[in-house]
Amino acid sequence: MSGDTPRPGSRAGAHGARPTRRLLVLGGAAAALTAVAGCGLRLDLPQPPPPVPTRKPAPDERFLLAVIADLRALVQAGESLERSDLDGDARRLLRAVVAVQQRQVDVLTGRLTNAGVPTAEIEAATAPPPAPKPAATTASGSGTTPAPATPAPTSSTTATTSPDVAGIRTVDDLAATLADVGPDRWQSLAATTESTRDLVLSAWSARLASAVLLGETVDPAATPSAARPRVIDQTAPLVYGFEVVAAQSTGGRRTRALETLDALRRLDLAVSGPTTSTPGGWALPFPVTTPAAAQRLATHLLGTAVDATIEVAGAAPDGPALDDTARWSARVQALAVDWGMPLSPFPGTAT
Structure with missing residues (x-):
């Protein structure tokens, strides 16, 4: 027997078997990788994160x-006017x-953040357009003429709802914009949930009152709405009550x-x-037999009327009823300011 042939069971035989087993293992792994690659998976990249759940509006x-976008644009315009040349009383009112x-x-x-809307989303969706710049002038003959202002751009979210801030150059402009709440917006408000409807009705009545205080005329709707009987029921007692207030007041308070x-x-008419005839009694x-009691009656009557804003609109008001109510309430709120009652952001609500 030759000496180069290993005996069965010897160490040399065992060492000779190992390369074969390694090849089998590596071959199996390669086959597995080929199968995975054939399924379209990339083993050299991390798995993508799971999709972010869609937020419920x-x-x-x-x-x-x-x-909110509308309001932020109005605030921006008002703040710009505050920095203009106004007298003390006008600046305080503004x-x-x-x-x-x-x-x-x-x-x-x-209200939106409490309902789960991220603040960043609200800020992005309601950002007002750039503030207006003073009108430039261009030479024209021996003098100068104002150059037309370039309208400020608006975002897609606010284009149909925000006021034209670039057009608000004076307090009168701001007053006119505050008073401009069209029928379509009241219809949209009527379609919201009750809590939203009451809150925004209150806010928009204060908006109209702001317009009145700044000198704009806010008349009742020409066509009576379903809320008009309740408006009349609230107004007639105010007339009677202020007849008593005037009768029991003296000096400047009587004049007021x-x-x-x-x-x-005029509002009642x-x-x-x-x-x-106007019913009484x-x-x-x-x-009310003294000037002090007359002052107390004045603020009581006006405060009670303002607090009735939501009640006057009714349980399920449509757009015209909301408009009618807000216009009436705005007139009363403006009169209340004359009697030392500050304008409320949300009259008639607990907010």
Whole structure:
């Protein structure tokens, strides 16, 4: 027997078998990799993260975003006017109006964040367009003429709802914009949930009141709505009550009472139309026999009327009823300011 042939079971035989087993293992692994690669998987890249769950929209989210965008543009315009050349009284009034609008922005934004809408999304969707710049002038003969202002761009979210901030150059411009709440917007409000409807009705009535305070005329709707009987029921007692206030007041307070009475009579005529006589006989909430009691009656009557804003609109108001209510409430709110009652961002609500 040759010495080069290993004996069965020897160590040399065992060493000779190992390369064969290695080849079998490597071959199997290669076959497995080929099979996985054939399935279209890339083993050299990490697996993609799972898809982010889609956020469920908050109730009335798109509507509220449009309202907030509108308000933010108004605040921006008002703040720009505050820095212009205004006298002290006009600046104080404008500052109060801007503060009301800003408070509305904060509350409505908080309503969305409480419902799970990310703050970053709200900020992006409601960002106002660039603030207007002073009108430039170009030479024209011996003098100068104002160059037309370039309209500010608007985002796709606010293009149909936000005011034309570039066109607000004066307090009168701001007042006119505040008063411009069209029928389509009231119809959109009527289609929202009850809590949104009440809150925005209140806010928009304060918006219209701001317009009145800044000098804009806000008349009742020409066509009576379903809310008109309740508007009349609230207005007639105000006329009667301020007849008593005027009768029991003296000096400057009597003058103010007579001015308020005249405004209320005109409002009563506007909402109820010409009548042969105004019914009377309403019971006063307390005896009024002194100037101090007359002052107390004035603020009580106006405050009670403002607080009835949501009630006057009715349980399921349509667009015209909301519009009619807000216009009436705005007139009353503006009169209340004359009696030392600050304008509320959300009159008639607990907000």
